[in-house]
Amino acid sequence: MSEPAxxxxxxxxxxxxxxxxxLPDFTGKSWNQSGYDxxxxxxxxxxxxxxxxxxxxxxxxxxxxxxxxTKGQYLGEQAYSFVRNGIGQDIIGPKYMKYVPxxxxxxxxxxxxxxxxxxxxxxxxxxxxxxxAYGLALLVWIIYNGVGIMDKGLLGYLKHATVPAGVPVAIxxxxxxxxxxxxxxxxxxxxxxxxxxxxxxxxxxxILFSTxxxxxxxxxxxxxxxxxxxxxxxxxxxxxxxxxxxxxxxxAYVFTLLTAQYISGALASDH
Amino acid sequence: MNSIFLAQTAxxxxxxxxxxxxxxxxVLIIFGLLFLLIRKYVVPAFEKSFAERRDAIEGGIERAELxxxxxxxxxxxxxxxxxxxxxxxxxxxxxxxxxxxxxxxDLRSQxxxxxxxxxxxxxxxxAAQRSxxxxxxxxxxxxxxxxLSEKIVGQQLADDANVRSTVxxxxxxIERQSTAGASGGSGSTAGSGA
Numbered sequence: 001m002s003e004p005a006x007x008x009x010x011x012x013x014x015x016x017x018x019x020x021x022x023l024p025d026f027t028g029k030s031w032n033q034s035g036y037d038x039x040x041x042x043x044x045x046x047x048x049x050x051x052x053x054x055x056x057x058x059x060x061x062x063x064x065x066x067x068x069x070t071k072g073q074y075l076g077e078q079a080y081s082f083v084r085n086g087i088g089q090d091i092i093g094p095k096y097m098k099y100v101p102x103x104x105x106x107x108x109x110x111x112x113x114x115x116x117x118x119x120x121x122x123x124x125x126x127x128x129x130x131x132x133a134y135g136l137a138l139l140v141w142i143i144y145n146g147v148g149i150m151d152k153g154l155l156g157y158l159k160h161a162t163v164p165a166g167v168p169v170a171i172x173x174x175x176x177x178x179x180x181x182x183x184x185x186x187x188x189x190x191x192x193x194x195x196x197x198x199x200x201x202x203x204x205x206x207i208l209f210s211t212x213x214x215x216x217x218x219x220x221x222x223x224x225x226x227x228x229x230x231x232x233x234x235x236x237x238x239x240x241x242x243x244x245x246x247x248x249x250x251x252a253y254v255f256t257l258l259t260a261q262y263i264s265g266a267l268a269s270d271h
Numbered sequence: 272m273n274s275i276f277l278a279q280t281a282x283x284x285x286x287x288x289x290x291x292x293x294x295x296x297x298v299l300i301i302f303g304l305l306f307l308l309i310r311k312y313v314v315p316a317f318e319k320s321f322a323e324r325r326d327a328i329e330g331g332i333e334r335a336e337l338x339x340x341x342x343x344x345x346x347x348x349x350x351x352x353x354x355x356x357x358x359x360x361x362x363x364x365x366x367x368x369x370x371x372x373x374x375x376x377d378l379r380s381q382x383x384x385x386x387x388x389x390x391x392x393x394x395x396x397x398a399a400q401r402s403x404x405x406x407x408x409x410x411x412x413x414x415x416x417x418x419l420s421e422k423i424v425g426q427q428l429a430d431d432a433n434v435r436s437t438v439x440x441x442x443x444x445i446e447r448q449s450t451a452g453a454s455g456g457s458g459s460t461a462g463s464g465a
Contacts, residue, residue: 018287031285039293047298051305058313065320067327073320080317101310109305131291135298193288200287 013215016207021128021200047126050113058108083107083256091260092267099263102143106136107256110195114248117203118241125248128199130192137192140259145184148266157266183265191258198251202244209237413438 022031025040061076069077083104088096110127117125127133148157162179163172216230416438 018285021287022285037291037293039291039297044294044297048301051301055305055308055313058309059316062313062316062320065316065323067320067324069320077317077320080313084317101314102306104314105302105306105309108309109302129291129294130288131294132298134290135295136302138295139299139302196288 013219014211016204016211020207021203023124042124043126043129043132046116046122046124047113047132050116050126051109054105054108054112057112058104079108080104087253087256087260091257092264095267099260103256103260106140106259107252110136110255111249111252114199114252115245117199117206117248118244123206125199125203127195127251128203130196130200133192133196134188136195136255137188140191140262141188144259144262144266147263151267160268161266187262191255195251195255198247202240202247205240206237206244209233209240213237409442412442416441 019031021043022038023041023043024030025038027040029038031038058076058080061073062080064070064073066073084096084100087107088100088103092099113126113132116122117128127136145157148161151157152160158180161183162176164175164179167175210233213230213233216226216233218230220226220230417434420434
């Protein structure tokens, strides 16, 4: 056992962990008193606030609709066009316009909530609560399967989703369960866990570097390298903060892109 | 090492993947509302301004094309008018030249006619005067000859018939000589005048 580890352990450093994501609710109850079912937490408030901000941003930038846009309108139009053309049109193809409202909602809802993680006072990403990610992924799952069933009928869609074209019949008994697993069952899980895990890990790193840095600077004693290590931890924390901005944007983009891809796959005429 | 780290945090660490039904329902409701609002207000507003912008640009292009076509049409019309005017001017010039030629020709023939007429009248007058002179001379020559002879002879011969016939014969002789001497144009005119 190394010397710093003993110091930390002995002097009551609270190592960040999953418990830091189980925020106490406003009635004062914490996660182990009310099970996992807390609702009135900062995470929920931020989620609602994120939705409101997403709507206000889009509503204010689209409200005037001038032919020659102002700066704000231009910003909104660029962001909207990025999702509409860069994700919707490019991935889904000719019938994309029907899905633009969904893709725009997902992208702005997720990106603003993700960015909350590095806004100083808010400092929490709602999607590091896995149930939020589950909910959104479930919606996407229902939508892309629903789109496929509406397009091809239930059996037609199941055949489209599970039977690859141009494969020998003898291999089909092996492939059909695999395809069903990967196209129908696993997708919502990976979709939600990818978003959740990125937000969760990023936030954990931020907590670790900031609380650890503070602890090393203020409380830790016993070695002359501890305070410089604390400064280094803060510097790394800032760097992680910048990384988190990128991750927040990227994960929102990936979530929206995959939604578009699943819809496109459900609509495709061949496999 | 692990046991010391975990000593602080291990007792009741919650599962971060645990399912929280209230949160699950909350996100469905909130996202559903956001989706409905965006579909109802945001997307139509953006699409409307995009369509207006496209119309403005395409309308501008259309107007420019119309103006260009109009300009081309006017240019063609102008060129056609110019060519027409040039042709007309050439025609007018040609007409004027022909007219001038005709006028000159007319004047020339008129002048020739006039000069011929004047020459003819001159010749006529000359002939008339000549015959008159000849007539007068014929009378006077007789008298002059008689007077001259009287002066030479010294006697009155005037009323003598004999003398008169001598004079007539003399004159006829002269006349014959003059016609024989000048058998050309002047002699014939003199002869017709006598």
